[in-house]
Amino acid sequence: RYPFINCTNCGPRFTIIKDIPYDRPLTTMAGFTMCPQCRAEYENPLDRRFHAQPNACPVCGPRVWLTDHKGKAVNCTDVIRHASSLLCDGKIVAIKGLGGFLLACDATNPAAVSTLRDRKARRDKPFAVMVKNLEELRRFCRFDSAEAKILSSPQAPIVLLRLKPGCTIAPQVAPKNNYLGAMLPYTPIHHLLISEAGIPLVMTSGNLTEEPIAAANGEAMERLSNLADYFLFHDRDIHSRYDDSVVFVSEGTAQPVRRARSLAPYPIRLPVTSRPLLATGAQEKSAFCLAKDTYGFLSQHIGDLDNIETIEHYEQTVDLYKRLFRVEPAAVAHDMHPDYLSTRYALRHKDRLPLIAVQHHHAHVAACMADNGIPGRVIGIAFDGSGYGPDGTVWGGEFLVAGYERFERFGHFQQLPMPGGELAIRKPYRLAIAYLRALLGSLPALPFAEALPATEVNIILRQGEQRINTPLTSSCGRLFDAVSALLGVCQTITFEGQAAVELEMSSASTGSDESFPYYVELADGVWQVHVGPMFEAIVHQIAGGVPTSRLAETFHTTVASVAASVASLIHQETGIRDVVLTGGCFQNRLLLEKTIRSVRRIGLNVFVHRQVPCNDGGVALGQAVVAASVLASS
The missing domain is CATH 3.90.870.40 (DHBP synthase)
Structure with a gap:
């Protein structure tokens, strides 16, 4: 019943090590001197505890x-x-x-x-x-x-x-x-x-x-x-x-949601040879990546960089990884968003190291490519909550043609207003009101809106009309939020992605291929997905008494159909057959399964994440391989 029993093949490793080599004096077990019996086990090549660094017993070990x-x-x-x-x-x-x-x-x-x-x-x-x-x-x-x-x-x-x-x-x-x-x-x-x-x-x-x-x-x-x-x-x-x-299991294989204990920092083989570099990751679900030669060392999940304690944890862990893996970065990669604290951390190095800014969704796509060892170019479908676009708008429903070094935006969901910016994320009903007004020209009489104070509804409408603190977004995540509120599933959230999660949970799973109408048009050389017909159909079916579970499933099917439709258009234009699915929206198992099925149905190859999360926890790996490719070409 000793609670610290271990052998050569089990017990703590990374949580107790201070430096390499992995020997007891360089771990937090250094202060526990082995008793004669434990020492005999430790030194016997035939013993299961031979060179088990945390070896201990009630006589000599932790209590x-x-x-x-x-x-x-x-x-x-x-x-x-x-x-x-x-x-x-x-x-x-x-x-x-x-x-x-x-x-x-x-x-x-x-x-x-x-x-x-x-x-x-x-x-x-x-x-x-x-x-x-x-x-x-x-x-x-x-x-x-x-x-x-x-x-x-x-x-x-x-x-x-x-x-x-x-x-x-x-x-x-x-x-x-x-x-x-x-x-x-x-x-x-x-x-x-x-x-x-x-x-x-x-x-x-x-x-x-x-x-x-x-x-x-x-x-x-x-x-x-x-x-x-x-x-x-x-x-x-x-x-x-x-x-x-x-993790969750998709098609018999684990897909990470949070990569931490027992998975990190197991090295990921890179598809390119990298100079020593640091990729600082994103703001939410933060993790960083050190790269050297053909290996990337993606850190454990650090957390959202929203408080001083987490930032200190981030900085201490960067220092630990640099020491353990003997990597002294010669360059630093970071997100394009100027206000991410991970970006600000990178900017501290600007006077002595080259910095490479990597667009958020390019990093997502590159991470999935590296995860699967894909060479060449792919059609990257990156659906998430938000990412800073080079045009200054909020991206998040993106169709990219990408390699490791560069990308091109081939398509996206139409841009819609976010009244109040971050406030609209915390209160999805604000998105539903603004989207309905922007797409249908007026706010229909719907139960979710009638339950809100009229004064607040009017403020949201005026805010959208006058574009006061109302950025535009192509985000697929915000689309899920708006529909969740519209259907009366979730009006306010207390954790990231809650409205989308509850929409998935409320959905039927009949396998139906029924979808709402939408259309795709070419504007300025980029395919834009217009969702006005979908919102009009949802409003009509709510009035007709269609069950929420059926509407939720039809919405998921529609998003999967959009993914396949635009991928098909890009394939016809480029000849590319490999499609990667990435971004936090693909943690939604119903969406993931429907999208995989829809894309395969049109004869294209589908790749998903297997080693790193599809959410922002995997972004640093993508930043690292993009930066390595840019540096190699220069």
Whole structure:
């Protein structure tokens, strides 16, 4: 029952290493001197713990202890058993794990989960759940052999699985969601706790929403004392913070949503030879990439660069990677957006290193190309929330013809107004009102709009007419938001992508090919997708009483049809047959499946992400290969 048992093939690695080579004196285990028995195991080539750097036992290794939220030690003979009983009693326990603290509670206890939500200021975003084994998991979720294999793999990521209706997981764990993020125990502490407790446990990052995960004991007590009732500490220091990785399975293969523990920083083979360089990534879901020769080292998920704590975590991790991988950048690649903090970090180097600005959606497409080792040019379909366009507008529904060095914009969704800019993202009903007015000429009488204060509706309409703080966007993500609000699914959000997620969850899955009307026209040499007929049809069908689930599915089918239609036009013009699907919208499994099917139906090859996320967590890899190609040609 020792919670730090390990062997040569398991145990902590990247979270405890300070420098290379990976030897005990250069890890956070340096302060634990092995006892004679552990030393004998460590030095015996025939022993399973031969040169296992974290090798330890209760005599010579790290220890665990339990305190209340004020730091007062809990007197008990069996720490694990006592912590398990607290969890069974509905308490919230902060558990120091592999890459940081996790906040745990009984996943079948609605009151405990609701309390955790309130304390963590995380009203709607789903929590992950840890269960003892696959047999136990079958009580709550449906999964196939491919998903079971990934769950049971040494990487043990969180896997998004379809929930069984009526299961005992509290609905507060994943509100308005048909999927559950599930994982199996991946450290001895987890195995002992969950075996003792005998219940599924919510396991969510030990932080307030948008902060980095807490890693040090003192830091955790300071930051989490208002969140947890008790703390399960240990004294093996964490040198590098790591969240859990998250994946979903598409066509039998894992597709990363968050690349972190156990996946990063596994090197990605680059399709080009690179000088030593740093790619700083994006603002949201931030990760950076160091590139050298034919390898890219994409960092773990850092988080949104919206607060000083996350920025410090970003900078410290850049320094760690440079030291561990012996990469001293000779150039820095960054996003074109001038206000991204990742861009500002890059600009600090402008006096001594060349900087390469990479357009956001070109980076998305290049990342998917590198992910699949594709040479030459592709048709890149990049659907996401936003990215800075060279024309100064907000892009996000893009059809590019791209190689690694350059790209050309061949098509996009028509540009529509975002009244209030960022405010329209947080309140999708603003988008729905503005889109209806722009496309139909007036705001029809619809339930979602009639539920809003008339004064606010009038302000939104005037704001759009006078273009006051109303940027234009071609974003596919904003299109999902607007339709979600229009159908009455989601009017305001508390986490990124919520309106689109809830639209997907509300959709039927009949496999229907029915789509709304739209048209594509060539304007200034670029194909533009006009969605006015679609909005007119949606309004008409709402009035006709068509169920929301059917309208939501038809909308997904329409977006997939748009993707295939424009890809076909570009193929006819260029002869290119390879299509890559990238951008955060393709985390939507219904959209992804329909788009793959639609593009294959017209005889083109489809490529999706397999090693890095399709969201902004993969952008740095794309920046790196674009910059490497630009530098090579110059």
